[in-house]
Structures are given as structure tokens and as C-alpha cells.
Amino acid sequence: MSGNKVEDNVDHASNSKGISLPMTRVKLIMKSSPEVSSINQEALLLTTKATELFVQYLALSSFLNGSGKDKNTLSYSDLANTAEETETFQFLTDILPRKILVRDYLKSLEENPVEEADN
């Protein structure tokens, strides 16, 4: 039988209500935000479920948006591109910087030189 603690209830929920993410960990992440004092059970449940939906949405959107060589593989650049191009995912652009090759960057520097002090 479940105890009375919120964590017990939510863990039970995690097992039996179609959620595949650990709620206690979700709670930890939530609490690490500044000024968050307490979170009720419903809020935790909704956040966890929403996170699941978010992962699916991000994964599928990026997969379908794939423009790399291998259209059947979801790659990092698919994610980065989707974040840039989709308004809802704009908040991710800081942690999903687009990757470029050194030689391409150096080439672009040649074409658009950064102003040097000694020039």
C-alpha cells in the first residue's frame, strides 16, 4: 500500500499511469530553479507528462525536418535546425548551437573579415 508521502503517490503514478519518466528527478530539476519553494502533486504530474510530449514533439519534428545526408537518422543538426526555425523551440537555441567545420568558418572569415586593430 502506498504511504502518505507525495513522492510515494507520484511514483506509483509514474508506474501505472502511462508515464515513462521518473517524477522524482523531474521534481529535482524543477526545484533547482531559483525562488521555487514548493510544487504540488498535480503540477509535478502535469510537468512530467508535458515533458514526455515535448520529447516526442521535438524528436518527430526534427526527424521530419531532416535535411542531412541520412534522412532516416535523427542527428544533432536536425535538432539545431529545428530549434532555429521553429518559434516554439527558440528557447533552445542557446544550448543547441549549430556546428560548423573549422575550414568553413575560416573561409567565411576571409570573405567577411573581422576588423583588426592594425588595419
Place this chain on the structure above:
Amino acid sequence: MSIVLYQLNVSLIADAVFQSISIEGMFFSLTDDGDESLHDHEEGNGSKENFREQDIYLPIANVARIMKNAVPQTGKIAKDAKECVQECVSEFISFITSEASERCHQEKRKTINGEDILFAMSTLGFDMYVEPLKLYLQKFREAMKGEKGIGGVSVTEGLGEELTDESFANQLPAGIITADGQQQNVMVYTTSYQQIPGVQQIQFS
């Protein structure tokens, strides 16, 4: 051998053969202003919190499983994509939480509740989740009362073509609380959410 860089404004980091820990070392030696790190997107460079939300992630196995169920069955997922979504998830949770927390404070409350979360979702561009989440919450409440035997819900109705319903539809773990207060966990396989009359318990040993 090519070297891949992460472009952060004008700062460069060399990657490729240099993995995680040494990335930051390389970074500092290559740039003039070595203040920005991969994970630093907050304002204060000097402030060091012990526990930044970026550092806590959900287990990659869980995240990867959800991703795998979301893309077409024959699709593959690159390893760095999984890791990166793992980070995005923490970002998402924090994003929603801060917004919800702000509203909570504005209304002079201390505890973030479900409404705050739903409101935050709506404000931040995830309003398409609100209805399915409300529905989910309702089913959850009903199931917790012990009146209905089958939990789980298909929440794809409101989400358009962006989500497949496979991840919800294939497997509905259900907790059944029987009249004498004992609990049994059964697996109910169905293609959509519906009450299945006459099916109370399916035991899989």
C-alpha cells in the same frame, strides 16, 4: 580528420576527437575571452551556483525510449542527438517552471499548482498541450479514486499530425485498486483509449 566547432557568437571550441571534459580546456586556450562555457547561458559570469538546473538531467535511457517511439519505426537516432535532447528536456522543465513560479509569486502563493503549469505552457507557446493535459489530469484523478479500473489515455487528439499515437496507444499500464484495498498492476493492450467492458483483470505471469 576534420575538426567540428561549436559556434557561439564569435567564440570557438574545438571538438571532434576531444571529448567532454577536455572540450572546455581546449576552449579556454583557443579564445581570448574565455568566460563563456558550453553550458553558460546566464548573465552572471562570476556567480557560481552549486546546482545549476542544466546539470541535472533525466536518465538518457528514458529519453531515448520516448524519442524512439516518436519517430517512425525504421528511423534511427544519433547518439549525440539523444544527449542533446536530454539537455533540452532539462531546459524545457526549467523554462516552464520559472514561468509558473513567477505567476505563483504574483498571486502571492507559495506552492506551484497545476493551473500555474498549464498557464505557463499556454504562455510559452505550448498551448497545444493544454487540452490533452487537462484530459490526462482528469482521467488520472478518476483513476486514483479507484472507481475506474483502466488508466492511461490517448492524448493525441489535440496535437495534430506532429505526434504519432503509437507511444500512447500500444500499452496502457493500469493500476487496479480492488475493493479490499489491494493493488494489482496489469498491462492492458489496446489501440485506443476506451473502456473495455468485461475486462477487469488480465494477469501476465
